[in-house]
Amino acid sequence: MLTPRQQLILSAIIEDYVRMAEPIGSRALAKHEEIQFSPATIRNEMADLEEMGYLTQPHASAGRVPSQKGYRFYVDNLLRLGQMDRETGEFLKSVFAKRIDEVEQVAREVANMLSMLTKQTVIVLGPKTDTEKLRKIELIPLGGGRAIAILVTNSGHVETVHVRFSSEMEADDVETLVRVLNDKVVGVPISELRRTLYAELAGELHRTVARFEDAIAVLNEVCHVPQREEAVYIGGASNMLAQPEFHDVGKAQSILSLLEQNEFIANWFPKAEDGIEVRIGAENAVMELKDCTVIAATYRLGGVPVGHIGILGPTRMDYNRVMQILSFTSQALTEFLTRFASSG
Amino acid sequence: MLTPRQQLILSAIIEDYVRMAEPIGSRALAKHEEIQFSPATIRNEMADLEEMGYLTQPHASAGRVPSQKGYRFYVDNLLRLGQMDRETGEFLKSVFAKRIDEVEQVAREVANMLSMLTKQTVIVLGPKTDTEKLRKIELIPLGGGRAIAILVTNSGHVETVHVRFSSEMEADDVETLVRVLNDKVVGVPISELRRTLYAELAGELHRTVARFEDAIAVLNEVCHVPQREEAVYIGGASNMLAQPEFHDVGKAQSILSLLEQNEFIANWFPKAEDGIEVRIGAENAVMELKDCTVIAATYRLGGVPVGHIGILGPTRMDYNRVMQILSFTSQALTEFLTRFASSG
DNA sequence: TGTTAGCACTCCAGGCGCTCGAGTGCTAAA
DNA sequence: TTTAGCACTCGAGCGCCTGGAGTGCTAACA
Numbered sequence: 001m002l003t004p005r006q007q008l009i010l011s012a013i014i015e016d017y018v019r020m021a022e023p024i025g026s027r028a029l030a031k032h033e034e035i036q037f038s039p040a041t042i043r044n045e046m047a048d049l050e051e052m053g054y055l056t057q058p059h060a061s062a063g064r065v066p067s068q069k070g071y072r073f074y075v076d077n078l079l080r081l082g083q084m085d086r087e088t089g090e091f092l093k094s095v096f097a098k099r100i101d102e103v104e105q106v107a108r109e110v111a112n113m114l115s116m117l118t119k120q121t122v123i124v125l126g127p128k129t130d131t132e133k134l135r136k137i138e139l140i141p142l143g144g145g146r147a148i149a150i151l152v153t154n155s156g157h158v159e160t161v162h163v164r165f166s167s168e169m170e171a172d173d174v175e176t177l178v179r180v181l182n183d184k185v186v187g188v189p190i191s192e193l194r195r196t197l198y199a200e201l202a203g204e205l206h207r208t209v210a211r212f213e214d215a216i217a218v219l220n221e222v223c224h225v226p227q228r229e230e231a232v233y234i235g236g237a238s239n240m241l242a243q244p245e246f247h248d249v250g251k252a253q254s255i256l257s258l259l260e261q262n263e264f265i266a267n268w269f270p271k272a273e274d275g276i277e278v279r280i281g282a283e284n285a286v287m288e289l290k291d292c293t294v295i296a297a298t299y300r301l302g303g304v305p306v307g308h309i310g311i312l313g314p315t316r317m318d319y320n321r322v323m324q325i326l327s328f329t330s331q332a333l334t335e336f337l338t339r340f341a342s343s344g
Numbered sequence: 345m346l347t348p349r350q351q352l353i354l355s356a357i358i359e360d361y362v363r364m365a366e367p368i369g370s371r372a373l374a375k376h377e378e379i380q381f382s383p384a385t386i387r388n389e390m391a392d393l394e395e396m397g398y399l400t401q402p403h404a405s406a407g408r409v410p411s412q413k414g415y416r417f418y419v420d421n422l423l424r425l426g427q428m429d430r431e432t433g434e435f436l437k438s439v440f441a442k443r444i445d446e447v448e449q450v451a452r453e454v455a456n457m458l459s460m461l462t463k464q465t466v467i468v469l470g471p472k473t474d475t476e477k478l479r480k481i482e483l484i485p486l487g488g489g490r491a492i493a494i495l496v497t498n499s500g501h502v503e504t505v506h507v508r509f510s511s512e513m514e515a516d517d518v519e520t521l522v523r524v525l526n527d528k529v530v531g532v533p534i535s536e537l538r539r540t541l542y543a544e545l546a547g548e549l550h551r552t553v554a555r556f557e558d559a560i561a562v563l564n565e566v567c568h569v570p571q572r573e574e575a576v577y578i579g580g581a582s583n584m585l586a587q588p589e590f591h592d593v594g595k596a597q598s599i600l601s602l603l604e605q606n607e608f609i610a611n612w613f614p615k616a617e618d619g620i621e622v623r624i625g626a627e628n629a630v631m632e633l634k635d636c637t638v639i640a641a642t643y644r645l646g647g648v649p650v651g652h653i654g655i656l657g658p659t660r661m662d663y664n665r666v667m668q669i670l671s672f673t674s675q676a677l678t679e680f681l682t683r684f685a686s687s688g
Numbered sequence: 689t690g691t692t693a694g695c696a697c698t699c700c701a702g703g704c705g706c707t708c709g710a711g712t713g714c715t716a717a718a
Numbered sequence: 719t720t721t722a723g724c725a726c727t728c729g730a731g732c733g734c735c736t737g738g739a740g741t742g743c744t745a746a747c748a
Binding site for chain 2: 738739740741742
């Protein structure tokens with residue numbers, strides 16, 4: 001275990017390094033207020049910390065840099081999440097105070113806002129619609145054997161699916177279909193849609209709808225919704241290039257192109273069920289991100305996790321501030337969605 | 345005017361430079377098949393071309409590089425748009441052969457596809473919905489004084505607006521409202537919606553709807569749709585970093601951050617009414633893009649321009665290939681939309 | 689008159705060596 | 719246990735040099 005003095009020094013090194021982006025030497029550290037020992041003492045402690053793997057030296061006559069293990073210890077044991085500064089808080093609140101109806105738009109706004117606040121890259125995974133419950137189904141016939149099915153969920157999200165069917169289906173049948181659907185289907189999670197429909201509706205439809213096969217075909221198409229991918233919003237990717245660790249263009253490019261692959265992001269993104277998850281360096285298990293940290297939080301609807309927000313940046317990151325901001329934002333998003341869903 | 349030989353040399357320099365990304369010397373040019381003169385002759389011509397402003401020299405003992413004026417002359421006079429190679433054509437066709445219902449999804453797919461084909465950054469301005477005509481309006485009441493208005497357009501695009509109204513409005517009134525709306529509003533461009541509604545509907549509603557003020561309030565909210573910004577899709581922005589001209593990280597960052605500003609893109613983007621527009625270097629009238637070229641095309645619906653696609657890259661760009669691809673794609677998009685709209 | 693060979697000149701990229709400053713580890717004293 | 723002092727190490731930055739690529743000019747040639 002680390003002595004209190006070692007912990008103090010490790011903290012100080014990390015905080016300085018996050019600010020300066022340059023290896024921290026013993027002389028520079030000694031100028032810190034909380035640090036009352038001479039450079040020589042610090043040097044001894046640094047040597048010990050390095051031996052234990054919390055620090056590394058880029059080269060023999062340079063200062064020390066925190067290692068992945070060092071950051072991990074800092075995040076787990078040394079960081080005390082303090083109060084967010086008022087200015088940031090006000091700014092965040094102002095965004096959620098706006099009247100925004102579209103969940104999509106909220107995701108986009110959040111991505112922008114966080115990228116401004118943190119100067120890092122923001123990843124927002126839009127609300128998973130497949131766990132949401134249906135509130136209403138509507139079919140809008142367009143004529144010519146086509147229609148648009150509109151599914152409104154719990155959280156006010158609207159999914160639309162284009163549907164084709166035999167043009168011989170009567171307007172009456174469509175109406176009946178919609179009525180029956182709404183009777184049976186409200187409150188069912190989208191992911192369960194197909195199962196529920198087949199289980200509960202087949203018999204009923206047979207009785208009420210003239211052209212049974214067509215109705216089933218329509219149902220089938222409506223059920224295509226759950227296969228949609230999760231929506232991914234990226235904000236402030238250009239911020240990355242401002243970080244000195246990405247002055248190597250090749251590295252920056254490989255990460256940017258990762259960010260362009262939505263499916264990858266959706267799979268890889270940390271989905272901690274509660275609290276905030278921090279993945280440092282190699283913990284990301286992705287070569288390209290071995291010098292990056294991802295801090296991620298989850299937002300919910302009715303207690304169920306429905307989406308995620310995260311910050312991607314170099315391991316040299318202001319963990320404290322970013323964690324504060326993410327914690328606040330995920331909570332605000334949860335409240336926002338809840339307000340939205342319950343007010344309907 | 346340029347002599348034929350000067351034109352030949354200018355062409356050759358541009359084509360070589362696009363491939364090599366390095367200044368082209370007289371010796372290297374002389375190895376070209378079509379060029380039968382000695383390096384010395386070429387040097388003389390080069391000196392003339394430079395004097396006239398079609399070429400520049402990065403420094404005294406380097407080869408020549410095409411200037412903005414040089415590219416412009418090439419695009420305007422030397423480039424003959426040939427046939428696109430079969431492979432590319434097949435690939436493009438395969439994308440449009442898929443059944444895709446959502447116009448949004450098409451835009452996204454096109455952005456991805458073109459970025460793969462061209463290794464450049466792709467910008468797609470989604471179909472302007474405000475010039476499209478309404479096909480159908482539906483109101484889905486959610487209870488509690490809220491509803492979702494669904495506007496289906498001509499091209500199959502679906503817009504949704506959340507609407508709030510006094511909870512005292514009766515279900516009957518809503519139904520009447522929708523019926524009246526659909527009677528009057530079908531075929532009206534979204535941008536004209538508000539005007540039409542006020543002109544034609546006010547009187548009618550007064551007669552048929554009990555709570556007139558509420559109905560007007562609802563209309564008002566429905567009319568918020570046209571104020572949406574144009575949808576912007578960016579694909580392959582990371583490709584930019586692979587170009588040697590963007591190895592300067594600062595430059596790359598300033599351009600990437602431009603690309604993140606949707607409003608800027610929507611305003612600045614070239615919107616040639618027909619054909620393909622090429623903006624070279626300073627022609628973009630944006631400091632950050634003074635070394636970039638944008639090639640843009642327009643796609644239509646029913647003859648009316650509704651959206652745009654473009655490629656952004658360094659001025660050193662394969663104009664021929666990019667123009668072929670854009671030309672094909674914009675036509676394919678137009679056909680796609682037309683098929684979509686007419687089949688309903 | 690237009691084209692070409694030859695040659696002197698220019699300039700940059702890249703390698704080498706040097707210096708300077710920052711930072712360390714070690715030793716010995718407090 | 720802490721600290722002062724000192725020798726040592728290493729990299730960043732600067733200047734120097736050289737080789738190669740490419741030019742412009744001149745003079746010869748068809």
